[in-house]
């Protein structure tokens with residue numbers, strides 16, 4: 001079956017954040033129109049016109065770094081190849097500093113019904129430390145502006161365990177977020193990734209990070225307070241009001257296939273994971289020659305599919321349904337991983353709740369340790 005989800009990568013940013021390891025470049029001086037033309041060419045190498053999909057997600061980079069004309073061009077490409085209707089979940093990522101009334105009009109007119117805003121924190125001092133250009137007040141105003149334009153499905157991306165951040169500061173940011181007109185919060189702890197400005201600073205001992213205990217307290221505060229405010233935790237780091245779970249991201253966690261277009265984009269089609277060339281100029285060159293801009297691809301074995309099913313599926317709070325697993329892989333999950341599952345249940349990290357195998361509350365703090373147990377040599 002053809003994928004029912006599309007990811008489109010727009011790698012341009014007006015600033016580079018100190019923690020960011022995504023595929024991105026400074027927007028200034030880039031030939032964005034040429035990129036959009038290449039993007040269209042790439043899409044034509046995979047699909048013909050008017051394909052039916054359930055979700056489209058435009059991520060980055062910062063898609064809203066595009067000017068109005070470029071946004072219109074991007075949407076005309078998307079509409080040419082994908083059929084967007086009222087039941088399509090159509091998300092775009094945006095940064096508070098990049099979004100205004102005119103751009104929101106264009107988004108809405110083109111069927112965007114979900115905006116994911118990169119807020120990270122409402123503390124101006126912390127925003128500066130992590131290299132963001134916007135202020136907390138700008139973020140609040142952007143949310144109010146989007147909401148008043150009748151796009152009610154708003155996600156906020158937040159990051160905790162930032163350099164110098166204490167628990168009180170995280171409580172303030174989260175409490176402020178909860179009181180805004182939003183439907184979804186993604187809250188991730190800071191990870192210092194290689195090839196980032198923070199990584200270089202950490203190597204030199206120039207970063208003061210909260211301890212692991214404080215980080216765990218921040219996560220616990222988020223889980224408890226978001227639950228009290230009717231934000232249901234449905235994945236390790238994701239919380240939503242009832243009915244506003246991200247349908248697109250659930251496709252990833254349900255291990256479904258998806259198209260991915262753009263520099264550095266990933267896709268999963270016909271049991272094959274594909275990663276595109278990340279460097280924009282190389283991506284453009286491949287498409288000038290009419291060849292798919294693929295950097296690497298891997299057709300998954302049955303064992304690899306099972307491992308991915310586990311480490312993606314166990315990210316969901318409700319976990320994995322063992323009957324669905326049997327139908328999909330013709331295997332009894334509890335038998336196949338008998339020793340691993342028993343050990344993890346005895347350690348209090350996994351539990352079997354009816355037909356659902358899932359992380360315990362304690363297991364949520366140690367997800368990666370649990371997932372590693374299912375990798376067979």
Ligand code: SF4
Pocket residue numbers: 012013015016017020021022024060061062095118
């Ligand atoms: S975090 Fe977002 S805005 Fe910042 S550099 Fe990365 S992609 Fe760009």
